[in-house]
Amino acid sequence: MLLTDSLLDFFTETRNHTETICAPLEIEDYVVQPIVDVSPPKWHLGHTTWFFEEFILKSHLPDYKIFDADFSFVFNSYYETVGKRVVRSDRGNLSRPSVEKVYAYRKYVTDAIKVLFSENQDTKLTDLLEIGIHHEKQHQELLLTDIKYILGNNPLLPQYSDTFKEHQIEKHQQDWISMDEGVYEIGHHKEAFCYDNELGRHKVYLHAYEISNKLVTNEEFIGFIETDGYQKFDLWHAEGWDWVNTNDIKAPLYWHKIDGEWYHYTLKGLEKIDPKTPVSHISYFEAFAFAQWKGLRLPTEFEWETAQSFFPWGKRWEWTESAYLPYPNYQKADGALGEYNGKFMVNQKVLRGGSVATPAKHTRHTYRNFFQTNLRWQYTGLRLAR
Template sequence: KQYMEGYKEYHPDFCYLFNSYYNTVGERTLRAERGNITRPGVDEVFAYRRYVDENMNQYLSNNIPADVQKLVQLGMNHEQQHQELFITDLKYALGHNPIFPVYKDDYNLLKDHNTGNGFVHIDEGIYEIGFEGDEFCYDNELGRHKVYLHTFDISKALVTNGEYIEFIQAGGYKNFNYWLDEGWAWVNENNARSPMYWHNINGEWLYYTLAGLQKIAPDAILGHISYYEANAFATWKGMRLPTEFEWEVASEQLDWGKRWEWTNSAYLPYPGFSIAAGAVGEYNGKFMVNQMVLRGASVATSEGHSRKTYRNFFHPHYQWQFSGIRLVK
């Protein structure tokens, strides 16, 4: 409405209703209380979508300023993020239903396998990190800078379900020595004994997928793991998680894109990072606290959305994303 003359909002209350965290936009509900808000019906949501699409198409049919083009591109990439979040949120809702409803018969997104084995060796040295070029990227990828890395070897394969079952059977959730202090507190507070959506029924491991409850394939890639669990597993194996810089340097030699991969790096700004003015400034910078970086992409990520410099981030206890583990030694 700021840029399109004569634009009228579809509904005067929708800005408040759908404002997730942008203080610049206006009043909003508390994050912890979002689930208490009664939402519009499906038909009205689709009508709202059509209204916005029609107005956007009309606006974009004209020559628009370069700065607005960048905002539109940011908005499109932001929508792609929420397309993935829609899938993970849908699975979270259905996965906590005791009858394990089927969303689609052929929609098991956890059946993919590794394509490589062994390790990639990276020599010590000084490497450049961060986005470079004229294409789109998020502001948290900017501030290209040099880092010094010690020699390391990074696994070509992600951890599989079978490998993680070995961790469980070895008492991984019962031994505090494998866990960070906050992670061990999380284990006990939540009585955690396995990854999200896993169920041990009559001695057999099954997991909920959007295709319903299915037997766990031991050689398929592990998913829905928290940073705490990833770090504990790595400790148990006598290895560690990569830093986000190690991951980026090695990425061209890795087959990535099946899981968001936890790194051992806190989500912090790169050198020279600055918060933009206005609502855009609330997009990344204010979240740079108490979160860990994930690299790569997942089976639910829009094609072409991610890149080797992409920095995803979540709190360390979150499991509901399609997250996985890659080890370093």
Template sequence: MRELRDKYRSVRQRSEAICASLKTEDYVVQPVVDVSPPKWHLGHTSWFFETFILLPHLADYACFDPAYPFVFNSYYESLGARVIRTNRGNLSRPTVEEVYQYRRHVDAAMDEFLCLLVSDELKMLTLLGLNHEEQHQELLAADIKYILGHNPLFPAYNEITEPVETAHPADEFLGIQEGLYNIGYRGGGFCFDNELGAHPVFLSAYEIAQELVTNGQYSTFIADGGYRKHEYWHAEGLDWVKNNNVHAPLYWHRIEGQWHSYGASGMQLLDVNQPVTHVSYYEAAAFAAWKGMRLPTEFEWEAACHQFKWGTRWEWTHSAYLPYPGYSRVAGPVGEYNGKFMVNQMVLRGASTVTPPGHTRPSYRNFFHPQLRWQYTGIRLARTPRPDDRSGKAMHAAERTRAPE
């Protein structure tokens, strides 16, 4: 249990480190419905441990505040009433100081709990709580960037590392031959339930870019009038562009004739060699169409993932978020974690610069509505070889990655 206790402490400390230099005022802001105040994230992740582990499984545990389940429940219908998502920014109380006191209360109780001989089932529930908090760390990073990136002063911040990453133009492709590929999680460690139901998927031959699309490539799409040319867009995507006056990725600003972007260092001249990020599914699909290509399916992505560089950008796929064969929601509140969101969302694969180390794996599935782009989302292109290209250079590339026996 020592290893689990150490992991618990490490994960909890990382959440607070992300917020280390925020001012009190920064903790409460909610500019849009998709962004939650940092204070709420810190409270909600503590509520998760209190609700799912401490109250039902630690004798004599005292709830920190009986109002907190109402304040910090996110979407668990089976656990009762809650503050609706749009009102999280109205929570001037509890104060930031009180939320940190709540975290100390929960941490002390969890330390006591993890000193006990707990069942394997409770160990896995604790791991779920830790992975849940790691997901919120990624959301914290994106939400803080959105909050500060919509402050007219565009302040710099240093809690969230956005390393400089040079990406080569996405013109080198890896050929994958047709065949059956195993999809989904196999193993004895932790995974989310939406990764279960491992199954074979038949894939036709395809080619997938070895690098992500860069800012420079995407700026060429903009310069060519890509946002105004309807032929590249899904109908809903074009409506979204028009209704929201979208003309560039989130955080891009045209200043004195040059593109700039906002990030951890404040407003900077756009680095054309970095991977483009903060684009919606609609934008990713439109760019791919402009290039005469497409986005990969999540199955194509997973089949080729061992060739990829991890920790760059979440990558949009052309796959709707759906259950794998045999998937069933577990009974009780934990069953609300993933299954009820399997509608009207698109799958992302990979990880990002703000994903906690070791959090993801090749079978990991993220998912968002197609218009969202406040997360660190990027583009990897794919294409289906023409019949007359399936020999020579294309097949030579395909030989590098063979279908499993």
């Protein structure tokens, strides 16, 4: 937990950054929802605000007056404990409340939090505030990738920003990091913030293995495409093969072949693919199939965590071969906050590392992200192991 003054600064910095992400948007962009997995920017602005109102202000600020009685129904995401909510797929139908009103809501709640914590030193309460800050940081990443999906599915492929740099070359030579057989400790163990799914720390036995010090590049993935990787059923899980054929998948998300050359939509608009940058926006199915094609495999999350100090990470969320499951002695929090991670520990794969969309002061080597195997709107890539 941070000291209250620095925590308030962290809170203010985080609230401001969310609105900075939205600054390039046109008013019409705020309400678009192309698919169920993508939420409108306006909804993110409201939901991250409701979190502070619902879990902190309503119970802890004397005489606090709720900004709008309908907002809990509109901006609750999945908290069954809190009550009814708008169905996820209907978030794009919320033309009201207006964007202006949602920004007014943000200011109202931000100001109230500052009032509460200007005098409050209660440890449990400051812990709640820290969770709320990191919750908003999670949504900043989702907000940016949702904006990319919204604009990347606009037929005009409009530019979001001419300065946001998504694709960075890893300039070091590819090499294999050798890790010895043995027993290793896994999980968070420092005083700094972590989510409950990073606890408790425990030992795992690992066989000797090697892991690449570089992410797989676009050039390597183009090789997979051009040798008919998407047409070879023996490279794919059965479920992945069904996904490829049902959805006519032929390349990573946002890729377009124009006059014989590969382009992809970026936040700067449509650009020619740089073959040397890490591949992005692939599903677990595609990551697995590519590894099969190379005669290699994906690392487990434990192999990744044990070796992470030997390679740079953070440019892409990296698919692992690990199912998203609780660690030994995992404890869900009581009440609504217990719904934050635990109830999603089924039918998902773990990703490690972070990405170019992950905000500052948010990721760490024990952070466990998780998504369903078919999803690829995040900046997801892969690192190989053997």
